[in-house]
Amino acid sequence: MNYSELLAFIVPETLLVLAALGALLIDLTTMRGRPLNERMKWAMGLSCLGCGVAAAACFLGAETTPTGYLDGMFVFNPLTRLVKIVILLLTAITAILSVDSKFTEHVGEYFALLLLATVGMMFLVSSENILLIFISLELLSLCLYVMTAFNKQNIQSAEAALKYFLFGGMAAAFLLFGLSLVYGLSGEINLTKIAAKIAGPKLDPLLVLALLMVVIGFGFKVAAVPFHLWAPDTYQGAPLPSAAFIASGSKVASFFILAKVMIVGFAGAEGSGAWRGYLQGWMPVLALVAALSVVLGNLAAIAQTSVRRLLAYSAIAQAGYILIGLLANQRADGLASVLYYVTTYALTTLGAFGVVAVVQERTGDDKLSAFAGLSRRAPLVSFCMMIFLLSLAGIPPLAGFFGKFFLFKSALFIQGAAQPLGLLWLVILALAMSAVSLYYYLQVLKQIYVIEAPTGAESAKVTPLARTILLLLALAIVILGSAPNLLLEPLTSAIKAAGF
């Protein structure tokens, strides 16, 4: 093994670690005793710089790792590059959205954790080796637990973190157990080699057990029913930027690795979740999880009065939609639809959390009633929120609509199929539930646009930076929705280049 070669491949990750250490260092030395606001700005600037440089390094590092390099421990190809750039972008936006928050005095630690979590995601994305997948996943999770608990004045934050940690620890145990069974069955830790070993006409019962455990482990990360219990509390209790990060960046990375493990690692054990065409494998399991998530997420969201909880249940429902894309018969198509959806979804959620931050800053509350009459006081922010929520509801021409369409199309489309439209049951369920979802998104928009503002409410203050970011996010949603090619084109070519 040649260390200098490896170091050349992991330049972006290294740069990001340096940025994390740098943020920690300057906050504890030069910025010591300065006002919070200023420290936040510096740390944010450094984090964004780190993300930018790392993204540039990803972009310029054109070389791809040779096949079989380090037994799949580190894979760098056009696809992982693209996903890494998306993750870095999401981290940078999270950092910018954090800049006005006042939940902590420990600025340097917070931003260092944010960047370290990102490093975890980047390794996670780059790995095709179950050992390293588990380690990166733990690096990511540990950072997220701490970030959730970061608001020490708020007991909700601690409760959320504990809940998140306990569920997370349990899920990690399941995942590890599942992966160890896989290793025991195949004697391999590389996804491609595992697939070659376990493929066969009949599935080993032990493998089915392993599959279930792996699905539990990842199901927790992506907050799919029935492993979703942590999500509402974490989304509500965590400091707002942490919650936004959990809902965006971490979702992208988790869905990508879930897709990779399932599609590459368990190729040959797919089975089928088609109506009256059940075949043992991971597809029927995921189909069931998707169906449950879509139904429970959407129905539970109706009853919420806190917008952050509402976003949490909506995230559960969205996870269900995304899982449907994984059931695609043509895996390139399925992967493209999953990545398109999860990317646009992450941008949308970040925007929605950004608006919630604006409101919470002003009223100290994230209740639905806190949004009353927002459009009269902050027309631009309200308009952005309308775009975010309508995109989540899947109204064209926003990104959420095309994303859903593409997911469902990929799930249904089977070239020359013996059983066409086998997954139609799931698509019908998902579409019916998305009709339900319009109701609760409209409830929020009703508060913003229809209800009169309580008397005496002053106009909301939005910093120019936050406003610019929100506007850019809204613009991105509109553009990606009306010209999906802009993202789809690089995605499909990267997926093709990565050999799917």
Next chain:
Amino acid sequence: MLAWTIYISFLGVAVLLALKPDDARGARIVAMLASVTGLLVALAGALQYSTDAGLVTVADKPWIPQLSIRYTLAVDGISLTLLVLTGIAAVVGVLFSWNIEHRTKEFFAFYLALIGGVYGVFLSFDLFLLFVFYELAIVPKYFLIAIWGSTNREYGAMKLALYSFVGSTMVLIGLLAAYVTAGGNTFNLVELAKFPFPREFQMWAFPLVFVGFAILAGLWPFHTWAPTGHVAAPTAASMLLAGVIMKLGAYGCLRVAMVLFPLGLGEWEHAVLGLSSWREVFGLLAVIGIVYGAMVALVQKDFKFVIGYSSVSHMGFVLLGLMTLTTIGLSGAVLQMFSHGIIAGLLFAVVGRMVYDRTHTRVLDELETMRLSKVIPFAAVTFVVAGLASMGMPGFSGFVAELQVLIGAWKAFPTFAVFGGLGVLIGVAYTLRAIQKAFFSGEDAPMNNHPTEHEPKFNPISTPERVGAALLIAITLLIGLYPKLLLDLIVPALNSPLMSGILKVGAP
């Protein structure tokens, strides 16, 4: 050029958003300009169109090549008819909302977004694009009603939005299934219509898509959004709802559901409850809608509910016309779409703008005491004319349209035609009752013409109202007296190859 109807509307939205929040006058002018230009473009397109041109492509560019989705706009006679209707409704709607002072800029922004979406639906020949525009029209409706509406507005708005969304979900399921079954190579309506979908597939896909669209067309028993929505909406929005949005549904039924899945209209193997095809099922529902809507309108206490239920009844004729599957019935249906758009607009204008904005009540019993025929005679005269047109008086457009539908229905299912005729009769009854109660009752005034002390004083009818009413009356008369203007557009479109599948099922 016709594509500009869409762009101008959305351009109008953009300009409105850039205006200052309190610039009500500017907002009105922008909205007026945008809608008049839209109408002119639509009219110019209709005049340029030669009747034997068939399907004329307006724009055709690749949009999402990975999924073979194209940006295809095209027109034939049916689309042109409805484009012109949209243009007229848009202009008149702005005229009748001239008095909106509350958040004027936002009102017209939502209004123009809605109009833009409607133009888009009537122009799209790529089904993905059509669906995009179709859903685009849902959201502005919600806000128009919820913010500027009256009675029970939030309930009415939410009900309307959810009904629309459920309908469009059914449509999307059908379209996705059709697209995937046809190999995922095209979303073009003309291409997809050529694909031989298996008969069993069409048998479930047709009712799914048809009902999905028909919800918006007010098909009984899915019509309940219509009266509450119409009543809750501000005047311009109810004019658009009845005038254009319900036509979106009917247009979708004809253009998408029936064209794509004509075999779904064919006979079943077994008759169920005496009905032997989806065609008969929907024909029956349409007739129930006609009679039921009319009978419910007869007993309403709220003036606007009378008009709301009358819309359900009149839209029943459209759906009945569609189910005849004959040229005359179908052309009657399309003509009725146009005619009802104009007449319902006029009726809502009188009730919502001329009467309600002045009296602040729509309860017929209260209006009875106000002797409105003396106080606002213009409203009374307009409503009498509109009422005559609505009840199918020869010389107005409604007569020609409903007559054609009934003739078509007589050939296809005579029993239904008889009940449809009964609906027309009840229509006369509820219209006359409304006229009498709202305008021509109350104690006789003293013989002198001076207003007495207790006589309510209202603002005189404004110029925009007069212009709008005159425009609508002129159009319904024009089409009533010379229906050939539109029939020359509609009939060739119905005889085009695209529709041949439908007519074939109707006349085996």
